Amino acid sequence: xxxxxxxxxxxxxxxxxxxxxxxxxxGWEMPVQYSGIIDEHKTVRTAAGLFxxxxxxxxxxxxxxxxxxxxxxxxNDAAKVDVNQALYSPMCYEDGGVVDDLLVYKFSDRxxxxxxxxxxxxxDLQWMRERxxxxxxVEDRSGxxxxxxxxxxxxxxxxxxxxxxxxxxxxxxxxxxxxxNGIDCVISRTGYTGEDGFELFVSGEQVVELWEALMTAGKExxxxxxxxxxxxxxxxxxxxxxxxxxxxxxxxxxxxxxxxFVKFDKETFIGKEALLKExxxxxxxxxxxxxxxDRGIPRSRYLLFDIDGNELGIVSSGSxxxxxxxxxxLGFIKNIGMQPGDELMVxxxxxxxxxxLVKRPFYARKK
Amino acid sequence: MIPKNLKYxxxxxxxxxxxGIVRVGITDYAQEALGDxxxxxxxxxxxxxxxxxxxxxxxxxxxxxxxxxPVSGTVKTVNEALLESPELxxxxxxGKGWMIEIEPDNKEELEELMSAAEYEExxxxxxxxxx
Numbered sequence: 392x393x394x395x396x397x398x399x400x401x402x403x404x405x406x407x408x409x410x411x412x413x414x415x416x417x418g419w420e421m422p423v424q425y426s427g428i429i430d431e432h433k434t435v436r437t438a439a440g441l442f443x444x445x446x447x448x449x450x451x452x453x454x455x456x457x458x459x460x461x462x463x464x465x466x467n468d469a470a471k472v473d474v475n476q477a478l479y480s481p482m483c484y485e486d487g488g489v490v491d492d493l494l495v496y497k498f499s500d501r502x503x504x505x506x507x508x509x510x511x512x513x514x515d516l517q518w519m520r521e522r523x524x525x526x527x528x529v530e531d532r533s534g535x536x537x538x539x540x541x542x543x544x545x546x547x548x549x550x551x552x553x554x555x556x557x558x559x560x561x562x563x564x565x566x567x568x569x570x571x572n573g574i575d576c577v578i579s580r581t582g583y584t585g586e587d588g589f590e591l592f593v594s595g596e597q598v599v600e601l602w603e604a605l606m607t608a609g610k611e612x613x614x615x616x617x618x619x620x621x622x623x624x625x626x627x628x629x630x631x632x633x634x635x636x637x638x639x640x641x642x643x644x645x646x647x648x649x650x651x652f653v654k655f656d657k658e659t660f661i662g663k664e665a666l667l668k669e670x671x672x673x674x675x676x677x678x679x680x681x682x683x684x685d686r687g688i689p690r691s692r693y694l695l696f697d698i699d700g701n702e703l704g705i706v707s708s709g710s711x712x713x714x715x716x717x718x719x720x721l722g723f724i725k726n727i728g729m730q731p732g733d734e735l736m737v738x739x740x741x742x743x744x745x746x747x748l749v750k751r752p753f754y755a756r757k758k
Numbered sequence: 759m760i761p762k763n764l765k766y767x768x769x770x771x772x773x774x775x776x777x778g779i780v781r782v783g784i785t786d787y788a789q790e791a792l793g794d795x796x797x798x799x800x801x802x803x804x805x806x807x808x809x810x811x812x813x814x815x816x817x818x819x820x821x822x823x824x825x826x827x828p829v830s831g832t833v834k835t836v837n838e839a840l841l842e843s844p845e846l847x848x849x850x851x852x853g854k855g856w857m858i859e860i861e862p863d864n865k866e867e868l869e870e871l872m873s874a875a876e877y878e879e880x881x882x883x884x885x886x887x888x889x
Contacts, residue, residue: 412793428819429794620793620820686841688797688817711796711819718797740815740822 400445417510422618431621439543440617448512460523481644483662488640537598542588549609572604585629630752680751685744689720766877767828783856792818798840829867831860
């Protein structure tokens, strides 16, 4: 895609001012880094980082049968969440492959917001209209909605300075409508970094003001802007799946280790039959985490082998992990009962280098 | 930051000739474009490469990038400090971040490399293409 065809978030000029390196991502021109990926990553783990994730899509499902529509689309159980609660779920095709993974926000019995990946927004919209358009209204509000993620152990302290909402009472995966620096927001205690934090949905017209207010409030606490590069290393350490890597039309949620988000006790959902069959027969491949023993960095699509050189599978994501000071990866291997501690080899540019399976997540914050 | 006393390749390596030995590294522009360098792969002492051939690689958090021989030659020394401290490539690309020292096969190849002024012009053409 040519650079002139890329979309820009309302924060584009701000990113330039903060000396971001801008890159094309999912049709958007987005900041990949500011001070440096490692610095931003460590800042999120020890203080807080502010991410512009306005490229994410917000699709509203509205109507008397909104719950029925959502229940049909997702594998998790939206009937179990209350108003003001959020839920993570895959959204599957009939064959069990994944259309997208998303967050479901319940605004009322008749209105849900689905937050989807930027790269999948149009495909998702089409899929939802096709499958549940007759049950409920499917409305894309991505264009007018911006999204900031304030993530890190000091996120609450920073946000509390600017909002009358008592954040102590806002639990993980709950949200509320409230003001931040006088600006109407949906304040959600969610994130994609493995740290405590908040995501703030706000009108595109007010996101610049909100960003500046947060940066000012967080300055003395070490808040820094953070880009998509750090977002990726943070989510990888926390072993959170990324669509296109750990999930795709060819990879089922069961293979990706997301069984707990697939509720077979639900009466029906798209993909149930195929997933139930796969569950009963056993998955052919499964997601594992590994760390390098030899010197080398695993990267997406490198092949995995057993110690005798037989092909086992493929790397889905890999990187240097700044908080662990190790080179780590996620990958899919044949389901042959390998366990954490077992050794395998990664094909890295012509060489087989040793790695070891480890328990996921690689990183978990102290609660 | 383009030191005047070095020569440069289009692949953003710099070379410094001293007493018949040529020291090679990557330029400030290259390290800036890569971002945080977290891994450097270097050749063995005694390996020979033709000009333009990959002699090693540098990896940032996001990407792998090959390093190319600016001139043909045989590797005499490698900067082993980079194995433990790859960040030296970012911190001091023209100094402690050097990569290898080679004995060139043909010193005339050095003449084909760019001067600091020429490299600066070359970078300006790249940045124009960027906009």
